Amino acid sequence: MQMRKLAINGGSPIRTCPFAAWPIWDEREEHALLEVLRSGVWGALDPERSKVAQFERAFARSHHARHGLCVTNGSAALEVALRAAGVGLGDEVIVPAYTFIATASACLMAGAAPVFVDIDPDSYNIDPARVEEAITARTKAIIPVHIGGCPADMDRILPIAQSHGLSVIEDACQAHAASWKGSRVGSMGDMGCFSFQSSKNINAGEGGIILTQSDELANRVWSVRNCGRVREGLWYQHEHVGFNYRMTEWQGAILLAQLARMEDLARRREANAARLSGRLAGIAGITPQGRDPRVTQHAYHLYILRYDAVSFGGLNRAAFLAALQAEGIPCSKGYYPLYRTRAIQRGVVGLRGSVSGNQAGYELPDCPVTERACDEEGVWLAQNLLLGTKDDVDDIVLAIAKIKENAGSVPREA
Numbered sequence: 001m002q003m004r005k006l007a008i009n010g011g012s013p014i015r016t017c018p019f020a021a022w023p024i025w026d027e028r029e030e031h032a033l034l035e036v037l038r039s040g041v042w043g044a045l046d047p048e049r050s051k052v053a054q055f056e057r058a059f060a061r062s063h064h065a066r067h068g069l070c071v072t073n074g075s076a077a078l079e080v081a082l083r084a085a086g087v088g089l090g091d092e093v094i095v096p097a098y099t100f101i102a103t104a105s106a107c108l109m110a111g112a113a114p115v116f117v118d119i120d121p122d123s124y125n126i127d128p129a130r131v132e133e134a135i136t137a138r139t140k141a142i143i144p145v146h147i148g149g150c151p152a153d154m155d156r157i158l159p160i161a162q163s164h165g166l167s168v169i170e171d172a173c174q175a176h177a178a179s180w181k182g183s184r185v186g187s188m189g190d191m192g193c194f195s196f197q198s199s200k201n202i203n204a205g206e207g208g209i210i211l212t213q214s215d216e217l218a219n220r221v222w223s224v225r226n227c228g229r230v231r232e233g234l235w236y237q238h239e240h241v242g243f244n245y246r247m248t249e250w251q252g253a254i255l256l257a258q259l260a261r262m263e264d265l266a267r268r269r270e271a272n273a274a275r276l277s278g279r280l281a282g283i284a285g286i287t288p289q290g291r292d293p294r295v296t297q298h299a300y301h302l303y304i305l306r307y308d309a310v311s312f313g314g315l316n317r318a319a320f321l322a323a324l325q326a327e328g329i330p331c332s333k334g335y336y337p338l339y340r341t342r343a344i345q346r347g348v349v350g351l352r353g354s355v356s357g358n359q360a361g362y363e364l365p366d367c368p369v370t371e372r373a374c375d376e377e378g379v380w381l382a383q384n385l386l387l388g389t390k391d392d393v394d395d396i397v398l399a400i401a402k403i404k405e406n407a408g409s410v411p412r413e414a
């Protein structure tokens, strides 16, 4: 077989044109924004007629939930949900070590300590066996994260929570339209939180929503996001400690337009991901994120690969990523273990000190799978790479195959 010079060594890249543009918008967004502008109603105070309220109903319906309550962003959604669940000072919340920092910092913002547990080596989702081991008398809630848009094992997590009287708050910030055995994420736990930040599969620049089936939790969420007001109360009647986490009508308008495309784009990502996984199966050392057969829809906010350097002649992940980028395929290594960040360590130590006077240093949890995923194995491709044509998908495979073929020539110092 003819050796092709890698782009990182001055050869021609597999791909020179960009992947599908993100965000996607058209005259529907333009029209909706102008409508808000001309109405003069830019804040969502009228619960019946506002764009935000319309979106809340439509998004909740699309995710099989009784209530939807929008907030400023996904981080706020997690914090508000924790507060609504009664999580507070001195409590512990079980979270996966492989996730965005907001999953853990939301706990600290609510006064609770995040307790990190390891992930499943195949799916990179929270490992239910580790969840059970981490429960203490202080545990109040579990936050399973549907990582990359792949639903976590809710069949195991929900009974564990139920048997210990814990709340389950799904972090579905990356998982719009994903489903587990036909049930949409965000509708299975006590509450489910989504993000509409720019990179997310539904994008309003910023934004978030909390879903719940419970009337009581919906009322508590409503209060926390509305400065502690109560639904039937007066404007200057504050019954609980809350804050202003309300969304604007601009976001509500954009979100209604974006939601109209959600199912179609989700199907496109699924079809292209299936093609990508099928083709990658022929390349030893590249393993797509494991997908449990009970995952009936994966949101593919991220297409996650597990990279094995040994199969690529010892080429480390950093060098592989540099070579793949040079071939015109945007990619990244993803997370670092959250418990290694100073912010989290300081937050947990400070909290413990204020609750019990114990100022001892931060004790690192034992999460070898997270360490491997973060330091050696994980490779991320963003969702928009799956919104184009079959040729786009095939370029990813061609680029990886080209690197494998020429692995010995990749500069090692990367």
Ligand SMILES: Cc1ncc(COP(=O)(O)O)c(C=O)c1O
Pocket: 073, 074, 075, 076, 099, 100, 102, 103, 145, 171, 173, 174, 194, 195, 196, 197, 206, 207, 208
């Ligand atoms: C898993 C996860 N949780 C929470 C968030 C926070 O969402 P936001 O950026 O809207 O605050 C994100 C966003 O990156 C996320 O990926």
